[in-house]
């Protein structure tokens with residue numbers, strides 16, 4: 120019988136690109152899994168408490184942080200090579216920071232003042248995202264025209280042949296107050312997507328980013344990761360979970376998108392699949408830390424460089440089994456494998472005319488998009504972040520600034536004393 124909750128675990132020991140690599144065998148996988156289980160349990164407990172943010176922080180420092188630090192120290196001790204050790208240590212540190220931020224936002228939800236949803240747009244979007252992790256709406260024709268006008272200049276500049284690198288991702292980021300961002304926000308509010316997103320997250324949201332993206336069939340950023348091992352591009356390439364709880368995403372199609380034009384695809388079943396919050400967050404940061412150019416030295420366009428080179432595949436193989444994965448694991452599934460078939464069957468493509476608006480829970484559910492086989496896709500990507508998240512970040516920056524001022528004052532007094540000592544020894 121098919122498992123209700125697939126583990127999404129890929130056996131890299133059997134993967135053609137990894138099976139001949141030397142593997143570290145000294146890891147105590149059972150012990151590591153037990154530690155990860157304890158961290159997840161503690162995080163779940165703190166989240167359920169729905170307490171004041173400062174209390175949640177205190178619980179985190181007492182019950183979670185020491186475990187993450189112990190785990191990081193254990194893993195760090197056994198890894199080969201300084202560069203790998205440093206990158207993994209950085210990933211653990213950033214993972215801890217991210218988990219704390221998410222925990223603050225999760226506890227902040229107890230303060231959410233749930234106003235009644237107004238209008239059929241908000242109601243239907245909320246019902247849909249609540250049940251499936253995905254909501255679809257349609258922008259008003261005039262609003263869409265205005266957005267298309269506001270993005271015209273950038274679209275001309277991004278057309279194939281104009282971009283410096285046509286094989287990579289082609290994105291233009293707008294500022295928060297740019298006319299295009301304002302138009303996009305306006306559409307999300309009018310269609311009911313914004314209100315539904317706030318009610319779904321139980322958090323007040325603000326614009327985190329707004330970006331225009333062109334996808335076309337000439338792009339290769341997700342292709343041929345394992346061509347050296349004789350493998351074709353995976354049918355599930357770019358399938359992934361997002362890394363932050365505090366962000367929810369929306370898309371607005373600027374042209375008609377059919378099945379060949381790289382429609383957004385979402386797997387609603389995966390919302391209910393159990394997975395480790397800690398491992399999920401750590402994998403995102405391992406991908407980032409080990410994906411830095413200075414670490415791997417890869418100059419190509421493929422978007423997960425650490426899986427492309429034999430040297431970094433060796434590093435990957437030396438990690439404990441529970442961390443031998445990626446947030447974007449879809450590229451590593453073998454075509455025709457049971458897991459690949461199951462995931463392909465479960466995903467729903469969202470095709471639609473220009474003006475189609477999509478809200479999705481990328482933290483909770485598997486998704487991908489922009490993999491064009493024919494034609495092109497113009498889309499506005501919008502990230503909505505919990506207002507609380509930037510407030511916490513500001514608080515952190517303020518504390519840091521106060522610390523620097525205090526240090527400067529102490530250093531100033533010390534230097535005066537030193538000078539006095541020179542005059543009056």
Ligand SMILES: [Fe+2]
Nearest residue numbers: 359360361481
């Ligand atoms: Fe995503």
